[in-house]
Amino acid sequence: MKYNFSKVKLTNIDxxxxxxxxxxxxxxxxxxxxxxxxxxxxxxxINKGEExxxxxxxxxxxxxxxxxxxxxxxxxxxxxxxxYIDSVKEDTK
Numbered sequence: 001m002k003y004n005f006s007k008v009k010l011t012n013i014d015x016x017x018x019x020x021x022x023x024x025x026x027x028x029x030x031x032x033x034x035x036x037x038x039x040x041x042x043x044x045x046i047n048k049g050e051e052x053x054x055x056x057x058x059x060x061x062x063x064x065x066x067x068x069x070x071x072x073x074x075x076x077x078x079x080x081x082x083x084y085i086d087s088v089k090e091d092t093k
Contacts, residue, residue, distance in 0.1 A: 001059075001088050006049040010080040022077060023049060029071045036061050059085060 005023035012018040027047035030039055039061060042052045054062065066073055066081055073081070 001055075002051050002053055003085070003088055004049070004051040005046050005081075005084070008080050008084045010077060012076070018076070022080065023047070025073075025077075026066070026081065029068075029073075030062065030065055033065045033068055033070060034061060 005026055006021075008022050008026075010018040010022060023046055027043045030043040030046065034040060034043070036058065039058060042054070042058070045052050063082070063085065065071060066078055
């Protein structure tokens with residue numbers, strides 16, 4: 001499935017749009033914490049705001065990295081990332 005993490009929207013406790021450019025933080029975290037060499041290459045694309053193709057195994061690794069305490073993501077950031085990941089539907093064309 002295709003993902004463009006620059007489209008992730010974060011909201012604060014009041015429902016207002018919060019921090020921007022979470023894709024750059026995600027890219028850096030993936031780059032530094034994943035053991036998957038393909039994801040390292042995709043992290044470089046994510047950092048540039050580019051769309052990436054991720055299969056189910058890669059998404060599982062992305063979620064694992066997001067949940068890793070070393071990633072340092074606050075719960076509202078995790079929620080925004082997981083909501084975005086879960087919102088992407090497989091292209092059934």
